[in-house]
Amino acid sequence: MILSFLVASVSAGPTNTTGIGPSQRPTSSPIIDRCGVDGVVPHSYMVTFLNSNRNSTSRSASLDTEDKLRLLEGWVQQYINPEDTSNGTTRRKLEANSKSTHAMHYFTQTRLAVAIEADKKVAMRMANDPAVSSIEYDCYSRADPDVSLLKNDDSSPGAHDTPDLYKVEAVARRLSVQVGAPWGIDRIGTNGGPTDNNYDDGDLTGKGVRVYIVDAGVQGSHDDFGGRVVNGNTAFAHPECASCQAVNGILPADGIGCSGHGTHVASTVGGLKYGVAKNVTIVPAFSCFKFRCRDGRYVCGSTADIRANLEWVLTDCAAHPEARCVVQRSLSGGYLIEDAALLKANVLVVASAGNSGTDDCGATYDPVTTADKLLVGSTTNLDKASSFSNHGACVHVQAPGSDILAAWVGSSNAATKTISGTSMAAPHVSGVAAQLLAGDSTLSVARVKEIILAAAEVDSIDLTAKAEAANTPNRFLIGGAGIIPFINIPGPPSSPPLPPSAPSPPLAPPPSPSSPSPPSPPPSPPTLPTTAGTCNDVQDSTASSSWKSWCPLSSALPTVRGSLTFSMEWNDQGWGYQKGKVALFAGGDGVMVYTTPNGAPHTLTVFESETIELAAGVKDLIFKYVVGGGGGHSITINNFAWSWSAPAPPLAPPPPLPPSAPPSPPSPPPSPTPTPPPS
Numbered sequence: 016m017i018l019s020f021l022v023a024s025v026s027a028g029p030t031n032t033t034g035i036g037p038s039q040r041p042t043s044s045p046i047i048d049r050c051g052v053d054g055v056v057p058h059s060y061m062v063t064f065l066n067s068n069r070n071s072t073s074r075s076a077s078l079d080t081e082d083k084l085r086l087l088e089g090w091v092q093q094y095i096n097p098e099d100t101s102n103g104t105t106r107r108k109l110e111a112n113s114k115s116t117h118a119m120h121y122f123t124q125t126r127l128a129v130a131i132e133a134d135k136k137v138a139m140r141m142a143n144d145p146a147v148s149s150i151e152y153d154c155y156s157r158a159d160p161d162v163s164l165l166k167n168d169d170s171s172p173g174a175h176d177t178p179d180l181y182k183v184e185a186v187a188r189r190l191s192v193q194v195g196a197p198w199g200i201d202r203i204g205t206n207g208g209p210t211d212n213n214y215d216d217g218d219l220t221g222k223g224v225r226v227y228i229v230d231a232g233v234q235g236s237h238d239d240f241g242g243r244v245v246n247g248n249t250a251f252a253h254p255e256c257a258s259c260q261a262v263n264g265i266l267p268a269d270g271i272g273c274s275g276h277g278t279h280v281a282s283t284v285g286g287l288k289y290g291v292a293k294n295v296t297i298v299p300a301f302s303c304f305k306f307r308c309r310d311g312r313y314v315c316g317s318t319a320d321i322r323a324n325l326e327w328v329l330t331d332c333a334a335h336p337e338a339r340c341v342v343q344r345s346l347s348g349g350y351l352i353e354d355a356a357l358l359k360a361n362v363l364v365v366a367s368a369g370n371s372g373t374d375d376c377g378a379t380y381d382p383v384t385t386a387d388k389l390l391v392g393s394t395t396n397l398d399k400a401s402s403f404s405n406h407g408a409c410v411h412v413q414a415p416g417s418d419i420l421a422a423w424v425g426s427s428n429a430a431t432k433t434i435s436g437t438s439m440a441a442p443h444v445s446g447v448a449a450q451l452l453a454g455d456s457t458l459s460v461a462r463v464k465e466i467i468l469a470a471a472e473v474d475s476i477d478l479t480a481k482a483e484a485a486n487t488p489n490r491f492l493i494g495g496a497g498i499i500p501f502i503n504i505p506g507p508p509s510s511p512p513l514p515p516s517a518p519s520p521p522l523a524p525p526p527s528p529s530s531p532s533p534p535s536p537p538p539s540p541p542t543l544p545t546t547a548g549t550c551n552d553v554q555d556s557t558a559s560s561s562w563k564s565w566c567p568l569s570s571a572l573p574t575v576r577g578s579l580t581f582s583m584e585w586n587d588q589g590w591g592y593q594k595g596k597v598a599l600f601a602g603g604d605g606v607m608v609y610t611t612p613n614g615a616p617h618t619l620t621v622f623e624s625e626t627i628e629l630a631a632g633v634k635d636l637i638f639k640y641v642v643g644g645g646g647g648h649s650i651t652i653n654n655f656a657w658s659w660s661a662p663a664p665p666l667a668p669p670p671p672l673p674p675s676a677p678p679s680p681p682s683p684p685p686s687p688t689p690t691p692p693p694s
Contacts, residue, residue, distance in 0.1 A: 045139060045142035045143065045150065046060070046138060046139070046142055046150050046151065046152060047149060047150070047151035047152070048151070048152050049151060049152070049154065049378065050152055050154035050155065051154070051375070051378050052371060053154055053155040053156060053157060053308070053309070053315070053347055054154070054155050054308075054309045055152040055153065055154060055155070056152070056153040056154065056155055056306070056317050056318075056319070058132050058133060058134065058135070058138075059119075059130070059131075059132050059152070059153035059317060059319060060130070060131055060132075060133060060138050060141075060150050060151065060152060060153055061128060061129075061130050061131075061150065061151050061152075061153060061319060061322070062128060062129050062130075062131060062141055062147055062149075062150045063126055063127070063128040063147070063148045063149045063150070063151075064127045064128065064146055064147060064148055065145075065146060065147065065148040080123045080124070083123040083127065084121055084123060087118075087121050087123070087127070087129055088118070088121070090129075090146070091116065091118045091129060091131065094116045094133065094137055094140070094141065095116045095117075115132065115133070115134065116131060116132070116133040116134070116137055117131065117132045117133070118130070118131050119131065119132060119251055119319055119320075119323075120250070120251070120319055120320070120322070120323035120326075122322070122323075122326050123326075124326050124329050124330055124356070125322075125325070125326050125329060125352065125353045125356035126352065126356075130153065130319035130322065130323065138150060153317055153318055153319045154317075154318040155306065155308060155309070155315040155316070155317070155318075156302075156304075156315065156316045156317065156318050156321060156346045156347050157304075157308070157314060157315055157316070157346065157347045158230055158231045158274060158276040158277070158302075158304045158314065158316060158345070158346055158438070192213055192214070192215045193213060193214040193215075193216070193288075194212070194213055195212055195213075196212060196213055196214035197289055197419065197420045197421070198210065198212075198396045198415065198418075199283070199414075199415030199416075199419050199439075199443060200214040200289070200290070200291055200415075200443070200494075200495070201213060201214050202396065202415055203291070203414065203415065203443055203447070203491075203492050203493055203494040203495065203497070204216070204493075204494060204495035204496060204497055205497065206472070206493050206496075206497030210396075214495060215495050215496040215497075216291070216292070216293065216450070216494075216495040216496065217450075217495050217496030217497075217498075217499050219292065219450035219451075219453065219454055219494075219495060219496075219498070219499070220292055220293050220294035220295075220450070220453065221285060221291075221292025221293070221294055221295035221446065221449035221450050221452075221453045222294040222295070222453050223296070223337075223338055223339070223453055223456070224292070224295050224296065224338060224339050224340070224341060224449040224452045224453050225295070225296045225298050225332065225335060225338045225339070225340045225341070226281075226284050226285060226292075226295045226296070226297055226298065226340075226341045226343055226445055226446075226449055227247070227298045227299075227300055227328045227331075227332075227340065227341065227342045227343065228247075228264075228277050228280055228281045228284070228297060228298065228299045228300065228343050229300045229302070229321060229324050229325060229328065229342055229343065229344045229346065230276060230277030230280055230281075230299070230300070230301075230302070230343075230344070230345060230346065231273070231274040231275075231276045231277040231301065231302065231304045231316075232249075232259070232261040232264055232265065232266040232273060232274070232277045232278075232299055232301035233247075233264065233265060233266060233277050233278050233281045233297060233299035234265075234266045234267075234268070234270050234273070234275075234278045234422070234424045234425075234428070235265040235266070235297075235299070236268040236428050237278060237282070237422045237424075237428050237429070237430075238287075238422075238428050238429050239282050239286035239287050239288055239289055239290070239421075239422040239429075240281070240282070240285070240286065240287070240297060240422075241287050243285065243294070243295065243296055243297055244265060244281070244297045244298075244299065245296055245297070245298055246263035246264070246265065246298075247263055247264030247265065247298045247299040247300050247301070247331075248263065248264050248299075248300045248301065248324055248327040248328075248331070249261045249262065249263060249264055249301045250300065250301065250302050250303075250320040250321070250323040250324045250327070251302075251303065251317075251319075251320050251323065253303045253305070253306075253317075253320075255303060255305040255306055255313075256303035256305045258271075258272030258273075258305070259271075259272040259273035259274070259303075259305070261273070261299075261301035263299075264298070264299030264300050264301040265299055265301075266278070266299075266301075266424060268426070268428070269425075269426040270423075270424025270425055270426065270430075271426075273424050274304055274314070274424070275422075275423040275424040275425075275430075275432060276304070276345070276438065277299060277301070278421075278422050278423060278424050279419075279421045279422060279423055279432060279434060279439070280343060280345050280421075280438060280439070280441075280442045281297050281299065281343075281422070281442070282421035282422035283419060283421045283439060283442035283443060283446065284297070284343055284442040284445045284446045284449070285297055285446060285449070286421060286422055289420060289421040289422060289431075290421075290446060291442075291443055291445075291446025291447060291449075291450070291494055291495070292446040292447070292449040292450050292453070295446070295449045295453075296338070298328075298331070300324035300325075300327065300328060301324075302316045302317070302320040302321050302324060302346075303316055303317070303320065304316040316346070318351065321344075321346060321351065322351060322353050325342070325351065325353035325354070325356075325357060326353060328340070328342055328357065328362070329353070329356060329357055329360060329362070332360070332362055333360070339361075339452040339453075339456050339458075340362045340363070341362070341363045341365065341445050341448050341449055341452070342357055342362060342363065342364045342365065343365050343441060343442055343445040344364065344365070344366045344367070344441070345366070345367040345436070345437070345438030345439075345441045345442065346366075346367070346438075347367075347369055347370075352384075354366075354384075354385045354388055355381070355384035355385050358384075358385060358386075358387050358388060358460055361459060361460055362460070363387070363389070363448050363452075363460045363463055363464075364385070364387075364388045364389070364460075365388075365389045365391065365441050365442075365444050365445045365448060366379070366388065366389070366390055366391070366441060367390075367391055367436070367437035367438045367440065367441040368390045368391055368392045368393075368404060368405040368406070368407075368409075368410045368437045368440075368441075369404075369405035369437055370393075370403045370404070370405065370436050370437055370438075371403070371405060372402065372403050372404065372405065372406075372481070373405055373406075374405065374406055374407035374481075374485045375405050375407065376407040376408060376409035376410075379409065380409035382409075386461075387459075387460040387461045387464050389411050389412065389444055389448075389464055389467065390409050390410050390411055391410070391411070391412055391413070391414050391416075391437060391440045391441040391443075391444050391492075392404045392405065392406060392410040392412070392413045392414070392416070392437060392440060392482075392487070393413070393414070393415070393416025393417060393435070393436065393437045393439065393440040394413045394414065394415055394416060394417065394440070394476055394491065395417040395418070396415070396417065396418065397477075398475060398476055398477060398491075399476065399477040400413065400476055400477065400478045400479050400482055401416050401417045401435065401437075401440075402479070403435070403436070403437075404416065404437055404440075404482075405437065406478070406479070406481060406482035406485050406487040407482075407485045407486070407487055408485065408486045408487065408488070410482075410487050410488065411464070411468060411488060411490070412444060412467060412468060412471055412488070412490045412491070412492050413440070413476050413489075413490060413491050413492065414440040414441070414443040414444055414491070414492040415439070415440060415443055415492075416435060416436055416437050416438075416439045416440030417435045417439075418433050418435055419433065419434060419435065419439040420432075420433045421439075443492055443494070444467065444492055446494065447467060447492060447493075447494035447495075447498060448463050448467065450494060450495070450498065451463050451466055451467070451498070451502055454502055455502060466498070466501050466502055467492070467498075468490060469501055470493045470497070470498045470500075470501040471490035471491055471492060471493055472490065472491040472493060473489060473490060474489045475489070475491050476489055476491050547656070547657065547658040548656070548657055548658075549654075549655060549656045549657075550565065550566035550638065550655040550656075550657075551565075551566070551655075552651075552652060552653050552654075552655075553565060553640060553650065553651065553652040554649070554650075554651050555640075555642050555649065555650055555651075556642070556649035557642060558642055563639055563640055563641065563642075564637055564639050565637075565638055565639055565640055565652075566637065566638035566639075566655060566657075567637045567638075582654070582655075582656055583652055583653070583654060583655040583656075584652070584653045584654050638655075640652065
């Protein structure tokens with residue numbers, strides 16, 4: 016019953032009068048530090064309350080946002096001394112009054128929480144409040160990359176000319192090939208081919224998709240955006256940011272005193288000249304990046320502000336049901352619980368991996384609650400991993416990040432700058448995600464991630480030794496026309512036909528009855544087992560984290576290589592972040608796992624990652640499923656079908672026939688290859 020006792024709990028002191036036992040509270044240090052290398056913001060904390068999750072049975076679940084806000088405000092008021100306020104509204108500098116307490120942001124959507132500024136003694140009192148679940152330090156975050164290179168400035172003659180092809184009048188129907196494209200978008204559109212200074216977006220423009228640039232604001236008047244920057248959010252007007260006042264996330268037209276980082280990122284996502292998806296709607300969410308960092312530079316922001324912007328994104332996206340949403344966040348500051356809430360709402364989150372050249376996966380990615388988040392590493396135009404790029408198993412895909420040219424702030428509304436960082440790599444991925452969602456608005460965030468990873472080039476990037484040692488996936492982003500073979504537009508049908516099974520090769524060529532027998536043919540391939548089949552439907556509501564055997568295939572597959580293709584539809588229901596899964600087990604080992612979005616029907620179409628090549632000698636294949644732990648879970652699997660085919664073994668060619676011999680009998684069919692879905 017958290018909201019009913021928030022106000023009373025302070026005056027009662029640390030004594031628990033709420034019925035919530037002490038065993039439910041953390042027993043470690045009362046203030047949690049998750050800030051890592053960027054460090055903590057002095058006197059700034061995030062307070063989260065007990066029973067604040069959406070499954071709580073407390074009265075809070077039935078209260079509207081305004082009621083929650085009023086009760087949170089009342090709770091904070093208990094910690095404010097009367098002498099700290101001036102009509103209850105004046106913001107005080109903590110250095111001038113060590114006992115000041117001030118609420119910066121209230122959170123009622125992603126969780127029940129408040130970001131506060133307070134003396135540490137007051138924060139310790141709050142940590143011992145029985146209504147509080149946890150209190151953690153606010154962290155510094157960086158937006159400006161540490162590896163920037165200025166190549167073009169606002170006064171460079173001829174550097175900012177925009178061809179007529181990219182004027183805003185031509186956006187409605189433009190040619191799909193951009194001539195003279197920046198190297199980054201040129202490279203992601205090659206699909207393994209050579210770069211040619213051109214970019215073919217395949218008419219995948221991202222139209223109708225809202226990309227939220229959670230960053231340092233966007234100069235909406237810049238020519239590269241063509242009027243597609245709409246009102247967003249300004250999280251907090253800090254005194255430190257007096258030189259740059261963003262209104263609804265949009266920077267002033269002259270850009271004076273403002274960072275160009277967010278403008279550069281937005282330009283790479285959806286700029287007319289420098290962007291991947293050239294017709295997206297750009298929604299800026301501004302945070303101040305003028306705080307003094309540990310290294311003395313005034314380029315740091317606060318994760319409390321970033322969290323507030325993410326909470327706003329969740330609400331704003333819900334207010335635009337006609338559009339799909341992508342969050343683009345090229346900021347440091349570690350794992351944020353708001354990411355999980357966004358993904359749960361089917362809002363894709365794309366984030367930069369970081370520029371410290373380390374494995375930071377433990378601080379930036381949670382494989383349980385943020386499994387569908389995409390973390391992006393950086394590459395150079397020589398197909399090498401950028402020296403500064405973070406690595407690790409959580410860095411899902413690499414994208415261009417070194418020496419990226421894009422829009423910058425400036426009074427001409429045409430300024431550009433070339434800078435480097437994983438901050439520059441991530442927006443390439445957000446642009447491709449927008450292309451996919453514009454092509455099929457029904458895609459789940461899990462499916463978008465699947466397609467991006469399936470379409471990626473494999474082993475084409477020269478990773479560093481550290482990256483390889485950290486099991487960093489060697490995948491390079493493909494977008495534009497190159498991704499079309501991996502998607503269905505407008506989307507897969509609700510009940511797709513069974514993938515066609517390749518015909519079994521004949522056991523031996525039939526002899527010709529009226530001709531002399533040719534020389535003995537080469538040995539025929541071994542007898543094949545059943546090459547296609549279906550499995551029973553599954554409807555299981557018994558929550559469990561254990562695999563359940565369900566669909567056995569042949570127990571004696573031949574000792575040759577072959578390809579297994581399968582399709583299914585399923586629906587996984589449940590309130591938790593755990594998801595039902597289906598896996599193929601070979602000899603006791605799971606070789607492929609699929610995870611569904613909760614509550615959404617999902618059809619696996621035939622593309623690269625859904626066709627498995629089975630090594631020689633593989634036996635005892637069986638499909639299993641898991642429902643998932645937690646209450647309310649169920650899984651339904653329908654129309655499961657599989658087909659298996661084997662190529663003829665690589666044998667020596669037969670000797671040539673004598674001149675009088677009849678034509679050779681038909682050869683066995685060639686080895687089947689996975690067929691991509693129609694574009």
